[in-house]
Amino acid sequence: MSKSPKSTYRKGREAEEMAVAWLESKGWTILDRNYSFMRAEVDVVAYDQKCIVFVEVRSLADTKFGYPEETIGREKEKQIYKAAEAWMYERKMEGSPARFDVVSIVQKENEAPSIQHFENAFQ
Numbered sequence: 001m002s003k004s005p006k007s008t009y010r011k012g013r014e015a016e017e018m019a020v021a022w023l024e025s026k027g028w029t030i031l032d033r034n035y036s037f038m039r040a041e042v043d044v045v046a047y048d049q050k051c052i053v054f055v056e057v058r059s060l061a062d063t064k065f066g067y068p069e070e071t072i073g074r075e076k077e078k079q080i081y082k083a084a085e086a087w088m089y090e091r092k093m094e095g096s097p098a099r100f101d102v103v104s105i106v107q108k109e110n111e112a113p114s115i116q117h118f119e120n121a122f123q
């Protein structure tokens with residue numbers, strides 16, 4: 001009997017878990033996860049000892065058709081900005097230093113994941 005493929009949702013959650021563990025290993029503090037505001041969402045909100053970092057996590061099983069970080073379009077960036085703005089407003093942190101990063105994970109079957117971190121991925 002063959003294994004059933006993992007759901008997209010479960011794969012996404014696993015990638016977020018990997019990203020969070022990786023960021024924490026760098027000494028970052030995770031402030032929030034999967035924050036939503038009016039259908040806009042940001043995967044991870046963290047503090048890197050300098051500023052608030054809004055992190056989009058992207059993953060793929062291979063790179064045949066491109067890399068995970070290349071899957072973020074302009075519309076998704078706008079949604080992340082909207083969620084980040086709401087997050088900052090709710091916590092009365094408007095004007096605090098912030099940036100937008102991407103953690104890209106390639107998880108090929110039977111291989112260790114390849115994790116890349118892109119700081120200031122978009123502005």
